[in-house]
Amino acid sequence: MDKIIIRGGKRLSGTIPISGAKNAALTLIPCALLTEEPLTLRNLPRLADIDGFQHLMTQFGASTTVAGKRPEDFGRVVTMEAPRLTSTVAPYDLVRKMRASILVLGPLLARAGEATVSLPGGCAIGNRPIDLHLKVLEALGAEIELAQGYVRAAAPDGGLPGGDFTFPVVSVGATENALMTAVLANGTSRLFNAAREPEIVDLCNLLVAMGAEIEDIGSGDLTIHGVKRLFGTTYKVMPDRIEAGSYACAAAITGGDVLLEGAKEKEMAATLHALRNIGVICEVEKTGIRITADGPLKPVNLSTAPYPGLATDMQAQLMALLCRAEGTSVLTETIFENRYMHVPELARMGAHIETSGRTAIVHGVDRMTGAEVMATDLRASMSLIIAGLAAEGETQVRRIYHLDRGYERLEEKLAQAGADIERIGDE
Numbered sequence: 001m002d003k004i005i006i007r008g009g010k011r012l013s014g015t016i017p018i019s020g021a022k023n024a025a026l027t028l029i030p031c032a033l034l035t036e037e038p039l040t041l042r043n044l045p046r047l048a049d050i051d052g053f054q055h056l057m058t059q060f061g062a063s064t065t066v067a068g069k070r071p072e073d074f075g076r077v078v079t080m081e082a083p084r085l086t087s088t089v090a091p092y093d094l095v096r097k098m099r100a101s102i103l104v105l106g107p108l109l110a111r112a113g114e115a116t117v118s119l120p121g122g123c124a125i126g127n128r129p130i131d132l133h134l135k136v137l138e139a140l141g142a143e144i145e146l147a148q149g150y151v152r153a154a155a156p157d158g159g160l161p162g163g164d165f166t167f168p169v170v171s172v173g174a175t176e177n178a179l180m181t182a183v184l185a186n187g188t189s190r191l192f193n194a195a196r197e198p199e200i201v202d203l204c205n206l207l208v209a210m211g212a213e214i215e216d217i218g219s220g221d222l223t224i225h226g227v228k229r230l231f232g233t234t235y236k237v238m239p240d241r242i243e244a245g246s247y248a249c250a251a252a253i254t255g256g257d258v259l260l261e262g263a264k265e266k267e268m269a270a271t272l273h274a275l276r277n278i279g280v281i282c283e284v285e286k287t288g289i290r291i292t293a294d295g296p297l298k299p300v301n302l303s304t305a306p307y308p309g310l311a312t313d314m315q316a317q318l319m320a321l322l323c324r325a326e327g328t329s330v331l332t333e334t335i336f337e338n339r340y341m342h343v344p345e346l347a348r349m350g351a352h353i354e355t356s357g358r359t360a361i362v363h364g365v366d367r368m369t370g371a372e373v374m375a376t377d378l379r380a381s382m383s384l385i386i387a388g389l390a391a392e393g394e395t396q397v398r399r400i401y402h403l404d405r406g407y408e409r410l411e412e413k414l415a416q417a418g419a420d421i422e423r424i425g426d427e
């Protein structure tokens with residue numbers, strides 16, 4: 001397994017290009033199942049999870065072709081086409097590798113009237129149930145059955161009638177499955193307390209470009225008028241607001257001055273607000289957002305929340321930054337029950353953090369020292385990279401396959417901004 005070596009203390013400067021959003025791409029790709037025409041997605045990030053999802057799509061008979069892009073370019077143009085579905089089964093050995101596979105449930109059901117998808121396992125950050133996915137599909141008229149570790153969804157004869165559903169808990173994935181199902185239902189569906197994340201807006205914009213009828217996009221109350229069929233189109237994936245926020249923390253912890261090329265202010269508002277309270281200068285420019293940190297880092301209290309609140313996917317990265325603040329910060333993780341696995345690894349580098357349940361108390365320290373540390377999940381591994389950039393000496397981050405799931409060519413992007421970082425294959 002590869003590992004990443006960082007020799008800390010280098011100030012980041014220059015420009016870091018932001019790739020297409022992983023969490024948008026993972027819900028845009030299955031939309032190719034909703035039409036027999038070709039769907040072309042531009043700005044798709046080169047990530048393990050994206051490759052994995054494209055492989056899963058072939059399971060149902062979809063073809064995927066990658067348009068010519070120079071290997072050194074970031075992002076890819078991929079065309080997927082599913083003129084007819086050869087299967088509506090997503091098997092365990094594919095789903096267990098990537099829990100986002102559950103996002104084929106709605107599109108298969110909507111297109112073929114049936115779907116059989118292996119239940120995704122939990123993951124490091126929580127048990128991640130899918131009860132809301134199943135409840136909302138039932139509200140749209142599907143019959144749901146659980147057996148042998150699979151969920152089977154079936155539409156009644158004559159197709160899904162559509163229906164209304166109020167989410168008791170905001171769920172990004174369940175909202176995405178609901179949208180990809182309701183667009184082809186026979187009637188109108190209304191979703192209340194739906195997720196409002198920018199990735200949901202990206203999905204709605206793609207579905208509308210394919211011919212869907214969706215009202216109040218961006219709000220938590222969505223009305224979807226089912227249509228008979230959807231059409232192919234070409235669509236550019238939004239920039240990755242979490243990747244951008246992660247590199248903002250990297251620039252800040254090194255006292256750097258970095259332009260996050262392609263980053264968008266509105267989608268990052270809560271992260272930028274937190275960074276500004278920490279004392280980081282965030283300036284919106286024509287081509288992106290410039291991050292400058294030339295003064296002391298101030299402690300803050302942060303609590304994650306559904307959009308437009310502070311993204312849970314930014315918690316670990318901000319915690320790494322706050323390890324170097326002059327004072328004590330309090331972080332509250334309200335979304336997932338086990339998202340502090342980066343804490344013991346940061347402690348190996350000299351961080352002083354106490355956790356109790358959903359709360360973490362981060363006592364800023366004057367210095368951190370490089371160490372051998374272990375990535376446990378995607379965002380935790382990024383927090384170790386961020387800490388390593390400012391630690392004295394050498395940091396070795398192992399199990400970086402976690403990183404490759406969400407950060408396109410991370411060491412290249414950081415190295416060209418001045419970091420002393422390299423990836424080496426393990427013995």
Ligand code: EPZ
Nearest residue numbers: 023026100128129130131132133170171172173313335336
């Ligand atoms: C998406 O996961 C993202 N993944 C996650 O990003 C992100 O952390 C999360 O949304 C929250 O923003 C993708 O988009 C691929 P949820 P998702 O359904 O859809 C509970 C990353 O690092 N819940 O909004 O799985 C759930 O347990 C990843 O890029 C139920 O109880 O998240 C959690 O506590 C990590 N029942 C809360 O809701 C359900 O049926 C929010 O989960 C579904 C969810």
